[in-house]
Amino acid sequence: MDETNLAVAQMSVSTINLEPYKDESQLQAIMSLIENDLSEPYTVFTYRYFMHQWPDYCYLAMDGEEYIGVIICRLEPHQGYIPTMRGYIAMLAVRTPYRKLGVGSRLVQKAVAELKRGGADEVDDVN
Numbered sequence: 001m002d003e004t005n006l007a008v009a010q011m012s013v014s015t016i017n018l019e020p021y022k023d024e025s026q027l028q029a030i031m032s033l034i035e036n037d038l039s040e041p042y043t044v045f046t047y048r049y050f051m052h053q054w055p056d057y058c059y060l061a062m063d064g065e066e067y068i069g070v071i072i073c074r075l076e077p078h079q080g081y082i083p084t085m086r087g088y089i090a091m092l093a094v095r096t097p098y099r100k101l102g103v104g105s106r107l108v109q110k111a112v113a114e115l116k117r118g119g120a121d122e123v124d125d126v127n
Helices: 003-015 024-037 044-053 103-117
Strands: 016-020 058-063 066-077 085-094 122-125
Touching: 003 016, 016 103, 024 044, 024 058, 024 066, 024 085, 044 066, 058 103, 066 103, 085 103, 103 122
Parallel strands: 085 122
Antiparallel strands: 016 058, 058 066, 066 085
């Protein structure tokens, strides 16, 4: 990141808000964030699967009206350890100019708190 982008990102970090997923109107922005940052190609059906099954565990980082990060999670019974509930972090992406500013950490902290509020006994990533 060049000095100009770093300065802009650092000035913007105080204006970054975390917002819950609202509806499918946000799907294209979510897909764009993840496609730019993750190597695995996902179909629209994969995103819809998560968003429709676990909408309460998807959060977006916003800098004003701009989508700059996303975390997508799920919550399910842990197979073989019932009644343990396990939260999974399935996807996490932050736009390059906003990395190293704590945006990803804030998204993870928010998601873990919501997964625990939803009954998760543990939280893991799927990798």
